Amino acid sequence: MTGSVRNQYLTAICVNIFTLSYGTICGWSSAALLVLQSDESPLESGPLTKDEASWIGAIMCIGGLLGNVAFGWISNKYGRRMALIIASFPLIFSFLMIPYSKNSIHLCISRFIGGFTGSAAFAVIPIYITEIAEDSVRGSLGSTIMIFCNFGILTSFVFGNFFSYILIPYLLAIFPTFFLVLIVLCLPESPSQLLRMGREEDALKALIFFSGENEKEKSEVIMKELERMKDEVNSVDEKKSDRGVSWSDFTPSTTIKAMTIGIVLMCLNQFCGIFAMLNYTASIFEQAGSSLSPNMSAIIVAFIQVIGSYTATLLVERAGRKILYLVSTVGSAIGLSVLGIYINLSSKGYDCSDFEWVPVLSFSLTIFFAQLAILSLPFLIIAEILPSKIRSLGSNICLTLLWFLSFSVLKGLPFLVEMLGLHGMMMLFASFCFLGAVYILVFLPETKGRSIDEIIGLFK
Incomplete structure (x- = not known):
């Protein structure tokens, strides 16, 4: 490093x-x-x-x-x-x-x-x-x-x-x-936020800290970066910030495209089915003939989540955001489909004793694939693609939607299971993942290695 x-x-x-x-x-x-x-x-x-x-x-x-x-x-x-x-x-x-x-x-x-x-x-x-x-x-x-x-x-x-x-x-x-x-x-506070607050000297100190430079050796690169940040903060859009963010700031086509992507990623985050998977951890392990306690089953699931999210950090700058999202959505869809098929066959009385390992494997793979991007990357991508003036408010709008969907999924799961059956609910979530993969393929730009200004330019 x-x-x-x-x-x-x-x-x-x-x-x-x-x-x-x-x-x-x-x-x-x-x-x-x-x-x-x-x-x-x-x-x-x-x-x-x-x-x-x-x-x-x-x-x-x-x-x-x-x-x-x-x-x-x-x-x-x-x-x-x-x-x-x-x-x-x-x-x-x-x-x-x-x-x-x-x-x-x-x-x-x-x-x-x-x-x-x-x-x-x-x-x-x-x-x-x-x-x-x-x-x-x-x-x-x-x-x-x-x-x-x-x-x-x-x-x-x-x-x-x-x-x-x-x-x-x-x-x-x-x-x-x-x-x-x-x-x-x-x-310290982020340098760009300090500049927005009119604290230029503190912004320089923060920039030196984050760049790893010695304060006594203010390099030319540091000063150029500070000037670039000042130009961004003092741009035409930022000069309008005295009146605050208004509806007109969300109407440009570039902003609409970015916000739409953010909203879709938040919907996919919830409708991928991980909340459902976590709520049915014990029953899935039980169907597999596992003798593990509910607590130990939960520990295994959480460990898989950690491995999946850690893998995402290793690959996000190598494979890129878009590739990871495609792998994540397709992999999750396949895992949910296999699990739904197994549960359906088992509930209809078919002898699945030779395939008791299927629920555990498909369950584990679904969680792993979801952590590669669906659950781990939307917050990063939203922060990258939104224009600086509406970045905070736009992120909050997307997150507000996420919290609303989280509550709805948690409270609505019993109704879904009663209406569709556990296998039907799995297939419904798999369908959302497949649809998400198509959307990602068509509309999500690759942001790997690009500056924030370059990323914003992709939507023009």
Whole structure:
């Protein structure tokens, strides 16, 4: 790793500890709900009902939807760094509230706060990384967000298997606390955001930090880059920012094309079926004749997610975004189709005893392929393709849609299973993946190795 990008890599790792913390929130319910719905429930109100458990799982998405709007505004007004600092305090509180919760309402409040503040991971961090990273490493650094989110989920699953319900929240609260210390003491604001805030001297210092240069040796390259950023900030569009972003900023054909791609990628992110797969982990392993416990099954699934998202970071600058998306969508569609066919045959009484390995394999491959791009790259691509003036607001619009779809999928799964059957639901999600592959092939431009200005030019 060269000195010019070392600090960029270290910054991406540090800032994504916040994403890891959000991942632990997502994964906490897997083991916790098993305890909370059992006769050994620690709640004074007794074991949770299925409806209460579903709300504890889904209400985080409502918090995320509202938090996405709030932290998008804070990020623009006070900076990316300040938005993450503000988000850290209630995130820590959401963990510490769990051991003292006496009923489902208290837990819903905790989950709502966690979703609200945790949404800053996707509303702020991809934009922050896009603004600090060189073109050659922007893809690799931008895709790290899903590695850390998945590692956080895995961490919660492992803790849930080995530690008590009361102890786990205290352990998980260590991660956002550690992040808060790091960002306050070590991480600067992005140079371009500092220029937007009129802090040119601080922007120069931040640029020197992220480039790995010595402050006493302000190279010609650094000064040229600073001038380029100033020109971008002071461009005609940016001069209009005094009146704020208006509807007219979204009407140019280039912006409409970019926003359309962002919206489609968010829809594909949810309709690929991974939420369905994760909700039926235990039953799929059971159909395969596995003797693994639900917690151990979940750990295996989370481990596969980490491997898939890590593979994406290795390939995103080599294979490119478009190729990875095509492999991801087609691979996920095939995995879902095979799983749907197996479940359908098994439910009709066919002897599938010689193929008990099929559900586990297809299940694992679907998760792996989805992590290559469908789940890991949309946040990076949206931050790359949107014009700078609407980048934050446009990203927030796409993320708001994502949170709404997440809630709808989580609450609507029982209805889909009842209406279509488990196999029918798998085939429906496979159809969305195939359609996504066609859209990617026709409309998604390759952004690998291109500067932000070059990427915007692709839509003209």
